[in-house]
Amino acid sequence: xxxxxxxxxxxxxxxxxxxxxxxxxxxxxxxxxxxxxxxxxxxxxxxxxxxxxxxxxxxxxxxxxxxxxxxxxxxxxxxxxxxxxxxxxxxxxxxxxxxxxxxxxxxxxxxxxxxxxxxxxxxxxxxxxxxxxxxxxxxxxxxxxxxxxxxxxxxxx
Amino acid sequence: xxxxxxxxxxxxxxxxxxxxxxxxxxxxxxxxxxxxxxxxxxxxxxxxxxxxxxxxxxxxxxxxxxxxxxxxxxxxxxxxxxxxxxxxxxxxxxxxxxxxxxxxxxxxxxxxxxxxxxxxxxxxxxxxxxxxxxxxxxxxxxxxxxxxxxxxxxxxxxxxxxxxxxxxxxxxxxxxxxxxxxxxxxxxxxxxxxxxxxxxxxxxxxxxxxxxxxxxxxxxxxxxxxxxxxxxxxxxxxxxxxxxxxxxxxxxxxxxxxxxxxxxxxxxxxxxxxxxxxxxxxxxxxxxxxxxxxxxxxxxxxxxxxxxxxxxxxxxxxxxxxxxxxxxxxxxxxxxxxxxxxxxxxxxxxxxxxxxxxxxxxxxxxxxxxxxxxxxxxxxxxxxxxxxxxxxxxxxxxxxxxxxxxxxxxxxxxxxxxxxxxxxxxxxxxxxxxxxxxxxxxxxxxxxxxxxxxxxxxxxxxxxxxxxxxxxxxxxxxxxxxxxxxxxxxxxxxxxxxxxxxxxxxxxxxxxxxxxxxxxxxxxxxxxxxxxxxxxxxxxxxxxxxxxxxxxxxxxxxxxxxxxxxxxxxxxxxxxxxxxxxxxxxxxxxxxxxxxxxxxxxxxxxxxxxxxxxxxxxxxxxxxxxxxxxxxxxxxxxxxxxxxxxxxxxxxxxxxxxxxxxxxxxxxxxxxxxxxxxxxxxxxxxxxxxxxxxxxxxxxxxxxxxxxxxxxxxxxxxxxxxxxx
Numbered sequence: 001x002x003x004x005x006x007x008x009x010x011x012x013x014x015x016x017x018x019x020x021x022x023x024x025x026x027x028x029x030x031x032x033x034x035x036x037x038x039x040x041x042x043x044x045x046x047x048x049x050x051x052x053x054x055x056x057x058x059x060x061x062x063x064x065x066x067x068x069x070x071x072x073x074x075x076x077x078x079x080x081x082x083x084x085x086x087x088x089x090x091x092x093x094x095x096x097x098x099x100x101x102x103x104x105x106x107x108x109x110x111x112x113x114x115x116x117x118x119x120x121x122x123x124x125x126x127x128x129x130x131x132x133x134x135x136x137x138x139x140x141x142x143x144x145x146x147x148x149x150x151x152x153x154x155x156x157x
Numbered sequence: 158x159x160x161x162x163x164x165x166x167x168x169x170x171x172x173x174x175x176x177x178x179x180x181x182x183x184x185x186x187x188x189x190x191x192x193x194x195x196x197x198x199x200x201x202x203x204x205x206x207x208x209x210x211x212x213x214x215x216x217x218x219x220x221x222x223x224x225x226x227x228x229x230x231x232x233x234x235x236x237x238x239x240x241x242x243x244x245x246x247x248x249x250x251x252x253x254x255x256x257x258x259x260x261x262x263x264x265x266x267x268x269x270x271x272x273x274x275x276x277x278x279x280x281x282x283x284x285x286x287x288x289x290x291x292x293x294x295x296x297x298x299x300x301x302x303x304x305x306x307x308x309x310x311x312x313x314x315x316x317x318x319x320x321x322x323x324x325x326x327x328x329x330x331x332x333x334x335x336x337x338x339x340x341x342x343x344x345x346x347x348x349x350x351x352x353x354x355x356x357x358x359x360x361x362x363x364x365x366x367x368x369x370x371x372x373x374x375x376x377x378x379x380x381x382x383x384x385x386x387x388x389x390x391x392x393x394x395x396x397x398x399x400x401x402x403x404x405x406x407x408x409x410x411x412x413x414x415x416x417x418x419x420x421x422x423x424x425x426x427x428x429x430x431x432x433x434x435x436x437x438x439x440x441x442x443x444x445x446x447x448x449x450x451x452x453x454x455x456x457x458x459x460x461x462x463x464x465x466x467x468x469x470x471x472x473x474x475x476x477x478x479x480x481x482x483x484x485x486x487x488x489x490x491x492x493x494x495x496x497x498x499x500x501x502x503x504x505x506x507x508x509x510x511x512x513x514x515x516x517x518x519x520x521x522x523x524x525x526x527x528x529x530x531x532x533x534x535x536x537x538x539x540x541x542x543x544x545x546x547x548x549x550x551x552x553x554x555x556x557x558x559x560x561x562x563x564x565x566x567x568x569x570x571x572x573x574x575x576x577x578x579x580x581x582x583x584x585x586x587x588x589x590x591x592x593x594x595x596x597x598x599x600x601x602x603x604x605x606x607x608x609x610x611x612x613x614x615x616x617x618x619x620x621x622x623x624x625x626x627x628x629x630x631x632x633x634x635x636x637x638x639x640x641x642x643x644x645x646x647x648x649x650x651x652x653x654x655x656x657x658x659x660x661x662x663x664x665x666x667x668x669x670x671x672x673x674x675x676x677x678x679x680x681x682x683x684x685x686x687x688x689x690x691x692x693x694x695x696x697x698x699x700x701x702x703x704x705x706x707x708x709x710x711x712x713x714x715x716x717x718x719x720x721x722x723x724x725x726x727x728x729x730x731x732x733x734x735x736x737x738x739x740x741x742x743x744x745x746x747x748x749x750x751x752x753x754x755x756x757x758x759x760x761x762x763x764x765x766x767x768x769x770x771x772x773x774x775x776x777x778x779x780x781x782x783x784x785x786x787x788x789x790x791x792x793x794x795x796x797x798x799x800x801x802x803x804x805x806x807x808x809x810x811x812x813x814x815x816x817x818x819x820x821x822x823x824x825x826x827x828x829x830x831x832x833x834x835x836x837x838x839x840x841x842x843x844x845x846x847x848x849x850x851x852x853x854x855x856x857x858x859x860x861x862x863x864x865x866x867x868x869x870x871x872x873x874x875x876x877x878x879x880x881x882x
Contacts, residue, residue, distance in 0.1 A: 016414070019434045027389065027432035032381035033374015035555070036433075037506055038589045042819040045506060073374035086372040093364050093785060096231030096793055098371030099378060099506040099555030124828040131819060133506045133556050134231045135796025137830035139789075 002062050006031070007075025017063035022046045024062055025072060033073035033102045037131070044130030047103035048072045054110040056129070073102035076109055085109050088147035096134035104130045108144050117148055207334040209297055209342050210290045211263035213242060214256075219318060219331035221246065222254040226264025227283070228274040228527050229257075229367065230557035231793065232848045233786035236366050237280055238287060240783055244358045245291030245351060247315040248330070255366060260529045260549045269634075271530035275562045275677070277750035277846020280782050284844055293345040300343065301336035302328050353780075362785045367553075379525035379552045382512045384582035388417055390575050391436045391586050393443050394425040397452040397812030398596065398672040402426065402445065409442035418579065419443070424567070427575045433586055452812025455672055457500060457601055460809075464624040464669070465495065468605035472622055472665035473644050476653035479661030481607075484618035488609030490700050496606060496689045497873040500807035501599040501678055502822060507555020508592040511572035514582035519546025520573050521582075525554035527562035531633060535566035536573045558797070559677040560597060564632040567595070593822055594814040598807050599678030600625040601671075602685045608693050614701030615711065618661035619693065621652055625685070626669045628677050643668055647677070651686030651853065656719045656748050657694055657712040673809060679797055680849040683749040687853030688802075688860070688874065691745035695861045696870065705861060706732050706744050718840050719746060722753045722775045725838050730757035730773035739763070740770060743862025747853040751845030752778040753838075756795065756854040759831075760862035765882030767863050769799060769831040772855065777838040778845040784837055787847050791835040794851020800825035802856035804875050823877075 002013045006029065013024050020039075025031045025048070034057060037045030041056035048057045049071040050064075076083045082090070085108045095101050104127070111118055111126035118126070123144050132140070146154075208214040214222040223239040235255045243250035258264050258272075266273045267282045295315055302320040303310045305328065312323045321327045353359070370376040395402070405426050407419035415435025419428050426443055430436035485491060511524035519542055526532050526549070533547040540547075554561055563569075568587065576583040587595065602625040611617040627645030629638045639645045644666060653664045678684065698708035706727050713719045723746050727733075732742055739761045746755040759771040774791050781787045804823040808815040816822040860871040863880065873879045 015432075015434070023432060023434040026381075027434070030383055031374075032377075032383070035378075035506075036380065036508065036586075038819050040589075040818055040820065043506070043589075077373060082369075082372070089372045090364065090368040093368065093789060095365060095368050095371040096233070096789065097229075097506065097554060097556045098231070098367065098376055099553075101371055102374045105372060127827045131506065131824055131826060133504060133558075133797065133800075133824065135793040135800075135825075135830075137796065137825070137827040138792060138833050140827060141830075 002066060004062070004065055004070060005068065006070045007072060013062065015062060018061045020058050021048070021060045021062055021065050021070070022057040025057060031072050031074055035099055035102055037100065042131070043100070044103040044107060045100050047106040047130065049106060049110060052110065052113060054107050073106060076105065083109060084150035085112065085144070085147040087150055088143040092139050092143045092146060094136050094139040094143050096136055100130060100132045104132065104140055108140070108147065111144065112148055112151055116152060118144060205334070207294070207297070207337045209294045211261060212287060212290045213246070213294055215294065215330050215334055217331045217334045219329050220254055221248050221252070221318070221330070222256050224256045224258045226258035226261070226272055227279045228525070228551055228554055228557065230274070230525070230527065230554035230561065232279070232790060233365060233783065234274070234279050236363060237783035237786050238283060239366070240358050240363060241284055241287040242291040244356055245288045246295050248318045250358050251363060251366065257551050260533060265530070271528070273530065273562065274527040274557070275559065277848040277850065281751060281844040281846060284782065288350050289345040289348065292348045292350055293343055296343040296348050297337045297340060298330055298333045300340055301333040304340065305333070305336055359782050360780065360784065363783060364785065376553050378507050378555045379512070379523060380507055380510045380555065380586070382523040382552060382584065384512060384514065384523070387512065387582040387584055388429050388431065388579065389433045389436050389584045389586060390427050390429040391433070391440050391588065392422065392425040392427045392571060392575070392591070393440050393445055394591055394595065396447055397449045398455060398674070399452040399812055400447045400449040401451070403448050404446045406444040409444070410439040413439040413442055422571065422574045424571050427585070429575065429579060429583060436586070437588070449812060452672065455809055455812040457809040460601060460669070460671055461497065461603060464603035467667050468495070468603055468622045468624050472667040473642055474663070475644055475649040475666050476662060476664040479618070481618040481620045481661045481663040484661040485607065485609050487611070488617050489612050491607060491609035492696055492700065493605070493607045494693070494696065494872055496604040496692060498602040498685050498688060499805065499874060500601045500673065500809070501801050501805045502593050502807050503556070503558040503560035503678055504593065504822060504824060505556030505558060505560055508589055509560070509568040509587040509595070510585060511568050512582055512584045513572035513576040515540065515573060515577045515579070519548065521548040521550070522569055522572065523550045523552060524569060524572070525552045525561060526569065527554070527557050528566065532566040532569040535570050539570045540573055540577060558679040559681070562677065563597065564676055589819070590817040593817055596674035597676035598673065599684065600628060600675040604689045606689065606693050608697055610697050610701050614703055616659050616697050619659050620663045621689065622665045622667070623648055623652070624667040624669060626671060626673070626675045628675060628681055630668070631675060632677070647682040649686070650682040651747060651749060652690050655690045656716055656746070657690070657709070658715060672812070679794070680749055680852040683747055683849070683853040684798060684801070684856070687745065687747040687749070688856045691747065691854065691857030692860055692870070692872070695857070695864065704733070709744065709746065718777055718842060719748065719753050721840065722746065722777045722838050723755045725775035725836050726755035726757050726773055729775065729834060729836050730759070732757060741862045741865035743858045743860065743865055745854040745857035745861060747850070749850045749853055751843065752776060752847060752850040754791070754850045754854050756858040758855065758858040758862045760859055760866060762863055762866045762880070765880050767803065767859065767876055767880060768829070769859055771832045771834070772858070773834045774851065775836045775838050776847070776850065777840045777842060778847050778850070779840065779842040780844050781837050782844065787837055788835045790847040791851040792833045794849060795833055795855045796825055796830060798852035798855035799831070799859065802859055802874055802876055803829070804877050806875050806878065
């Protein structure tokens with residue numbers, strides 16, 4: 001039995017220590033907001049936070065996640081209050097099919113944690129590991145800037 | 158919490174996503190759906206709901222639910238379609254509940270005997286029906302109120318979910334449900350629809366309704382489905398097209414903890430396990446003997462060489478206007494060029510998957526699909542059961558682009574056959590590699606074009622020969638669409654009917670039959686023909702020493718809608734004005750799926766790498782029902798097409814697909830994504846599609862800009878392969 005701290009809750013998982021975190025989240029804990037896209041850390045759909053850092057859960061074994069604080073898309077909102085990134089995503093109509101957006105949002109949330117006012121180059125750097133096939137990139141860029149504004153105290157529309 | 162229509166519980170088949178506005182699941186079987194225009198007679202509606210039609214349900218608590226039979230793959234049908242119905246019903250479209258329909262003839266495509274989402278047709282083919290259903294429901298509620306108040310119908314009106322009369326009385330729609338159920342429904346064809354000038358919602362910006370569940374990870378895609386006792390399987394699929402299974406040893410696979418069963422299925426060897434990881438490890442441990450002797454000769458490079466020779470020979474004539482041979486003799490200057498496009502994978506973000514449960518009662522499936530009716534038919538055939546014994550539950554699609562309208566329902570049939578005999582639901586997962594190497598690509602296309610200009614520099618003739626595997630002919634639509642000579646309209650759409658005025662035009666086709674499975678890929682033939690024709694027209698402009706935009710204006714002068722779109726894109730992009738140092742413009746225009754789209758790409762080339770800085774897009778889609786979605790779909794179509802143009806390429810060697818994942822099959826990332834401006838041109842024309850028409854113009858617009866920047870004409874995609882360092 002492996003014990004993981006996920007979204008502030010200690011969860012027990014019966015799995016091999018080498019199982020990628022992604023499959024434990026999705027198949028065992030039924031936290032299906034985190035998506036499978038490539039399995040080789042190329043697309044970012046599986047992005048979660050480990051101790052605040054964005055990681056590709058498809059390529060991190062459970063053994064590496066033990067003892068850390070894991071945050072998934074299900075744990076980003078503060079109760080009923082959506083995270084500023086989620087608010088901005090809704091405000092600017094970012095999503096299309098929506099499949100990559102959990103990962104996009106996790107990368108964006110991590111960016112704003114360490115940079116309250118990211119410029120285009122910062123966004124390029126932080127978001128380049130996340131693929132979107134619907135072409136929501138221009139809105140992602142705009143929504144990150146809007147989320148930074150909301151986070152700094154701007155009202156969500 | 159689970160609940161079904163008619164107030165009965167339906168074993169959790171419909172999951173209400175509480176408080177969010179979109180409902181997933183739902184099967185027609187449990188609903189008394191009344192097909193469009195079939196009688197007004199009462200069929201025993203329960204008192205709590207007023208459901209005058211399969212598309213809408215009004216509940217006594219005022220909830221209005223619109224039931225949508227189109228699949229949501231990003232294109233926004235869960236916003237645009239309810240808006241149309243809500244407009245005539247007179248309710249706020251952002252307040253309606255959306256329910257994913259089951260499979261029922263009521264939701265069939267009007268042109269096809271099937272429930273199908275594709276061809277950019279969801280709005281254009283349901284617009285009238287949704288308006289009439291909304292208007293009929295509103296008329297019924299008005300009649301019910303008139304009855305209740307003993308008032309003249311003409312003195313009543315509606316106001317956002319409330320009926321009012323001239324004396325100040327009002328009744329909520331929900332309060333009229335019982336009364337409306339007691340009346341016979343008004344004839345929907347006799348109802349006067351709103352004057353479009355009075356529309357409150359249609360044509361206005363509206364945010365997506367599915368954002369809240371998609372930004373919190375709570376939207377259920379096919380891959381997210383969990384059923385009680387469910388197992389997960391992966392299939393060891395043939396390593397090459399045409400490879401056959403000789404035998405396999407599952408000893409080591411079965412020894413992997415969590416593996417439950419290993420069995421051969423028509424698509425390979427399935428490893429069924431407790432979860433994905435065990436299934437993957439089990440698959441890795443399989444020892445399989447594949448016979449690949451039949452596929453050794455197959456390679457995309459080999460096909461290219463064969464097709465180059467084939468393109469010089471006469472083919473099936475798809476179009477012949479005037480006399481190209483005579484015209485070429487009188488021409489001043491001419492070109493003979495070859496244009497090539499690679500196989501392309503759709504590469505939806507959500508890899509293919511499906512959940513199936515096979516019991517004595519039949520087969521139930523949960524999947525994201527564009528093609529419910531056909532999936533049901535193929536599954537019934539594969540299992541040898543009646544069509545009525547197959548139930549399909551549609552989930553959100555993590556991208557479609559045509560791949561989830563499979564010509565053979567591969568991912569649905571796979572799941573059904575793997576689940577057969579297991580006694581539990583089974584989710585069949587496709588890894589990214591399974592998905593990318595599984596075939597069904599945009600066809601490889603080889604084009605030979607001879608084109609010429611006269612003394613005035615204007616085109617006198619184009620002779621275009623295309624060699625490729627025909628798309629529609631390899632789908633169920635082939636029977637309807639392909640001529641008896643074998644001419645497939647999808648191969649010549651956009652070339653035979655290009656809007657540019659070409660006095661002598663001959664288009665010929667060679668249909669190929671290589672073992673590589675092909676399929677419609679966002680915009681079907683248009684992303685191929687749009688590249689070739691728009692590049693050739695640019696070459697002719699160069700030959701004539703003319704500005705490519707002005708040249709096109711002259712070629713479109715008899716087509717006012719096209720001309721307006723072209724001019725809008727050019728003026729919005731400041732065509733002809735000075736750009737930043739090293740930046741150049743290219744332009745292209747394509748009409749597809751009833752819409753006209755022109756794009757201007759601003760591009761720089763540095764060290765053999767093209768960088769697209771900005772795309773200015775103008776679109777005339779007739780009435781823009783949901784302008785927000787028109788803009789979003791133009792952005793989407795542009796970036797999907799740009800990704801393919803820059804880097805997209807599936808190569809075949811020894812029958813095997815070289816690219817397997819996003820490391821080899823490179824797709825556009827945020828850093829390379831240009832700014833995009835979209836301008837909607839209002840023409841008053843008929844409603845056109847928006848899901849696909851944004852894609853075709855971008856490749857030629859970018860390549861024409863590269864020519865402006867470097868003098869190099871890109872005649873083979875992807876650009877990254879052709880562009881000189």
